[in-house]
Amino acid sequence: MSAPNKSYDPVEVEALKPEEIERMRDEAVAAFAAAGDLDALAHAKTAHTGGTSPLALANREIGALPPHAKAAAGKLVGQARGAVSKALAARQAELEAERDARVLVEEAVDVTLPYDRTPAGARHPLTTLMERVADVFVSMGYEVAEGPEVEAEWFNFDALNFVPDHPARQMQDTFFVQGTTPEGTAVTTGDESGVVLRTHTSPVQARTLIDREPPVYVVCPGRVYRTDELDATHTPVFHQIELLAVDEGLTMADLKGTLDHMVQALFGADMKTRLRPNFFPFTEPSAEMDMLCYVCRGESVGNPDRPCRTCGSEGWIELGGCGMVNPKVLTACGVDPEKYSGFAFGFGIERMLMFRHNVEDMRDMVEGDVRFTRPFGMEI
Ligand code: DAH
Numbered sequence: 001m002s003a004p005n006k007s008y009d010p011v012e013v014e015a016l017k018p019e020e021i022e023r024m025r026d027e028a029v030a031a032f033a034a035a036g037d038l039d040a041l042a043h044a045k046t047a048h049t050g051g052t053s054p055l056a057l058a059n060r061e062i063g064a065l066p067p068h069a070k071a072a073a074g075k076l077v078g079q080a081r082g083a084v085s086k087a088l089a090a091r092q093a094e095l096e097a098e099r100d101a102r103v104l105v106e107e108a109v110d111v112t113l114p115y116d117r118t119p120a121g122a123r124h125p126l127t128t129l130m131e132r133v134a135d136v137f138v139s140m141g142y143e144v145a146e147g148p149e150v151e152a153e154w155f156n157f158d159a160l161n162f163v164p165d166h167p168a169r170q171m172q173d174t175f176f177v178q179g180t181t182p183e184g185t186a187v188t189t190g191d192e193s194g195v196v197l198r199t200h201t202s203p204v205q206a207r208t209l210i211d212r213e214p215p216v217y218v219v220c221p222g223r224v225y226r227t228d229e230l231d232a233t234h235t236p237v238f239h240q241i242e243l244l245a246v247d248e249g250l251t252m253a254d255l256k257g258t259l260d261h262m263v264q265a266l267f268g269a270d271m272k273t274r275l276r277p278n279f280f281p282f283t284e285p286s287a288e289m290d291m292l293c294y295v296c297r298g299e300s301v302g303n304p305d306r307p308c309r310t311c312g313s314e315g316w317i318e319l320g321g322c323g324m325v326n327p328k329v330l331t332a333c334g335v336d337p338e339k340y341s342g343f344a345f346g347f348g349i350e351r352m353l354m355f356r357h358n359v360e361d362m363r364d365m366v367e368g369d370v371r372f373t374r375p376f377g378m379e380i
Pocket of ligand 1: 201283320321345
């Protein structure tokens with residue numbers, strides 16, 4: 001800044017000469033006009049309006065003028081700066097509009113281009129079949145209940161009346177996660193239970209009975225684990241559906257009617273089931289449930305001219321286990337067996353998918369090849 005200027009002499013304060021101020025203004029306006037894009041304009045803005053721009057420096061010189069000259073010089077500089085910022089704003093708006101118009105063209109999306117080059121995924125047939133089966137029961141008023149896959153040994157075995165040395169508890173059959181039970185020796189209680197990957201969906205029966213007051217009508221779909229090698233008919237991870245009904249006065253006739261309804265809903269109105277005696281610790285009496293062969297409808301039996309590959313001309317296909325809930329299970333879960341009775345049923349979904357759709361190798365279900373899943377349709 002120049003030294004205080006007692007006798008005002010604009011000639012000596014070069015920067016404040018009107019022609020100088022005009023020149024600075026015109027240069028600034030010209031620089032803005034010349035800026036071809038917003039970056040260039042930002043540079044011009046710093047050069048012509050920043051703290052060290054000619055007009056800002058001229059403005060500082062005003063302080064050094066004698067009082068009577070300050071107003072006129074201030075007006076001059078102020079007007080010039082006003083004109084400069086107006087020109088800047090106008091150019092800024094112009095360049096922004098240009099940029100926006102250009103972006104609209106450059107980044108335009110051609111909505112007519114094909115959009116489905118990446119095929120949509122779809123749900124696995126095991127999932128859709130499991131839901132379809134569960135839906136049959138939901139439509140009868142059952143609720144869906146679920147339990148954990150990492151399960152207390154007590155729920156998986158003890159509550160279901162498996163004796164301590166039952167072979168299913170052994171490590172060749174069951175994945176123990178924690179508190180491994182030495183084969184067939186331990187008796188576990190609720191407090192000191194080991195932890196297993198559940199080997200069936202039946203523990204959800206016990207969980208449900210402990211959680212709710214009868215009447216209980218639940219269907220329990222889920223994933224289960226056993227120490228099997230993966231081959232054409234086994235997989236260490238598979239799916240089951242469990243059914244449990246506990247109410248006053250339920251009998252085996254209710255179980256049979258429910259099973260018949262299920263196979264009719266899934267395989268056709270002329271389907272039926274038959275029960276063969278079997279043993280499960282958690283049902284008494286227990287039965288193996290067969291359904292009429294859905295291919296030959298039983299007509300291959302004793303008819304060598306019409307052999308059936310699906311059922312081996314037996315006329316029936318084994319579907320799962322069932323029975324009346326063992327009173328010991330009801331007692332273990334706090335339900336009075338004098339007042340209530342119940343039935344249960346459980347079966348594997350992989351097996352049902354195999355015979356319902358002629359799948360010959362279970363490995364196809366886990367390998368994730370779309371050539372396997374595509375023919376089942378695209379449920380998303
Ligand atoms: N939990 C049995 C299994 O995995 C299947 C089963 C049998 C379930 C009889 C039941 C039943 O509910 O009543 O082999």
